[in-house]
Amino acid sequence: MAKKKTAFLCQDCGYDSPKWMGKCPGCNKWNTMVEEIIQPEKGQRRSFQTGATSQKPEPITKIKSEKEPRIDTKINELNRVLGGGVVPGSLVLVGGDPGIGKSTLLLQASSTLAESDQTVLYISGEESIKQTKLRAQRLGINHDRLYVHAETDMDLIEKAIQDVKPTLLIIDSIQTVFRSEVTSAPGSVSQVRECTSQFMRISKSNGIATFIVGHVTKEGSIAGPRLLEHMVDAVLYFEGERHHTYRILRAVKNRFGSTNEIGVFEMKEKGLDEVENPSEVFLEERSNGAAGSSIVASMEGTRPVLVEIQALVSPTSFGNPRRMGNGIDHNRVSLLMAVLEKRVGLLMQNQDAYVNVAGGVRLDEPAIDLGIAISIASSFRDQPTNPTDVYIGEIGLTGEVRRVSRVEQRVNEVAKLGFKRVILPEKNIGGWTVPKGIELVGVSSVQEALRQTTGG
Template structure:
């Protein structure tokens, strides 16, 4: 009897070792090694020698390759089409990740019904719910369609057989962590299962021209569960963000071979499902308090669209030996950096102050153009002096206190004008190269102290 060999595989990065280790040498994760039985390797060389010559592809000159624009299939959710780059591409493999209960299955079920109503055959495969549970959820969302087929299955062989028999145009897999291949001995959701199942689904999508959406679970750190190679294999990676206790959800593209990355779509969760938000800036600013210290508005670029959001800051004397720095929707390290700049370059004594910052509406901002608005919010709260509610503040802040140029300044300003803002504080280097509107006041600043002079000063004396 042949003894079966085993190996230990890290469930975070896929690192393999013949013996168990407490700490993974690849990613440094603790207690992530799981024992798996090694699969019997085939004689790849003999297989290669007997391969039909007609099946072997040959290199060709890139100048002789014919290209055509990928046709798009649009859904009724324009925000979803925007994130994908204009619609769904046939033969694409799309990965959607998000926290449990955030609305991934709801979004995909709505899209499935919309496509089915357009006479596209859709196969919805659920490994977590029965067929009856899927039907009840579809009735609650009022998205029942005749061309929408449902299947409750976790074995990939049966799933491939169902795809072959049904011949759908779109396939939904909910979720990839529940699907398994019988020839692999490891448990569903392990590194080997996720990698091999995704590779098989990719082959089905490319050879049959079927657009496949797969749902991926996320870890407690917020990253997609499974090996990192999962994100490299698929064509598009979408993250569904938001808090379960808030109604707004954000669908963000972090990888897209058929469109722009960092594009976002904003939805509102209602009793009948997800509804798209066509003007997110107005939604994020509708509950803004006028005349409150520590509140500023910034025009942030999310993909190709400018979005106006409110940044709130609360600075108060600390009662601890080390002051607290907390941020929601903004990088914590960026807040610490900007507070150091305000203390060193402007003279604000913030070393004994607690600072709490938040982006209203639950959106996450990560571009440099929000630096100046954060700095003004902190200074406004520290001095307990409100800013002008008609101001929009844009700019990147350097370590020497200078305000640096940002991209797409014209689009940001036009979005602010559309919502009724009357004054823009922008980097001085951004004043040239575009037509500055005459009916609004656009002020260029070179450093943080000058920006504070215009936003918190009286226009005659120093703001401090």
């Protein structure tokens, strides 16, 4: 009898080694190497085509380009994140913390598509069909074209797909599915890689839009090999606190649309409701007249969003002052405080600083720099900002306020929500129509912006 060939695979990044190692060379994590049996595939190698008409190389000038057809999910926020709807034959990975609402969102999308005469197959590997039915009843979902199947064996799932011939396939979740040919346990690197490859072949060959639910690690990234995110067409993260009602759906990879779009939902008793105007949500609990608060206009894809930036600056009781950021990079907070100290003269070497983005949204664009600096200076001086002001601008290391993109869209959103004045880069003024009732104040440095707000 031939000896079985084994290898040690990292359960985080998929790195393989012929011998065990305590620390993975691929991701530098400890105790993630697990021994797995490697079996060579028998027979011919499987292949598939991703929409090609010929297996021969063709000049790009002779290839006909067609716009991808879209399936409307009837959920505008989901359509926005996907780039206009579901693309037939696409493979989408959805990740998020347990209990955040991934299954609820996909079940609601299944219902709306079934009502549009689309056939949907929902494969549940974590719940029985009766449990799925009870959850559907709570959400008010009941349709003949929505099929539910509780199965984890890849071969039986493939047979169910051939029988139902769905337009949309949902796998909840990929960590529970296994192939009998692979000897490792479900959820291992080999199983996740092989099962995802099989779903990709099925999806591309039959034009079935497939959504795969993935578990996340303690760090918030999708569990399994990094290869998983490279194989799929889109990666969506469902973010939010379990004890808060608002959820944010964010695309971190999308071959059919923008990767900067977000969709905002509110978790209610009857499921997830769309939030059409997130700016109102993020500003509804703002307290007027409080020091350390400012409003910024951030672009999330094609959508301008107004968000409150809160800062608390207080004397430190430690040798090294703390710099903390919630919803923004704390390194950016340290950089902006250094600019305020060097260019404006605010002594912050002995001050702790805590900066928070209200509403649970995460911002990472440079145009919010001016709002962060104004909030920090306002809290440091204990002088409140004007509640009808909005701040837009990127700050350089020399203290200059640099121009930003799409300023007209940002200002239009400001006018829609009733704000009166916008402090923005001087270079952005001119060449576009200013909404009625909005006063623009152009500034070229942080010092000028502070003189316009906190009086010095």
